[in-house]
Amino acid sequence: MSTHGDAAEDSTFVRTYTLTRGRTRPRHLLGLDTVLDAGPGRLGLGQAEECEEILALCREHRRSVTELAGRLGRPVTAVKVLISDLLDSQALVICVTDAYGSDADADERPTTHLLAALSVALKRKFPDAIAYRQAG
Secondary structure, eight states, rough: SSSHHHHHHHHHHHHHHHHTTTTOOOOOOOTTOEEEEOSEEEOOOTTOHHHHHHHHHHSSSSSSSHHHHHHTTHHHHHHHHHHHHHHHTTTEEOOOTTTTTTTSGGSSOOOOHHHHHHHHHHHHTTTOOOOOOOOO
C-alpha cells in the first residue's frame, strides 16, 4: 500500500483549506450554472492567485461556476467561496438574463397580481420559511 497517494491527497486538502482561509461556505447563493462576468471592481489585497485566474477567465467571456471550477481544477465549493469574494469586491458580477425581455409580448409577462398571488400562496404553504432580504 502506497502512502504517496495519501500524502498528495492531504496536500490538496490543506491547499484548498488555506485557499479559502478555512471558509467552507460562500456568502452568495451560487448555483452550478450561475454565469459570471468581469465587473468594474478590482481584486482585493491578499486574494488568492486563483482569484486572478477566475477574473482573467471571466474577462475573456462569461463563464459558469462549474466551468471555472473545472478550469482551475479545484472543488466547486472552494471556487464558490472565491467567487463570493470577487462578487463582494465587484470584480465579478452575476449575469442575469431577462426571461421577459423587451422582445416578449406584454401578455406573456407575469402580472403583478399573479406575482402577488404566488407570494401569498408560497407564504401559506411554507409559513416557517425565512424571507430572503437583500442587504443594502
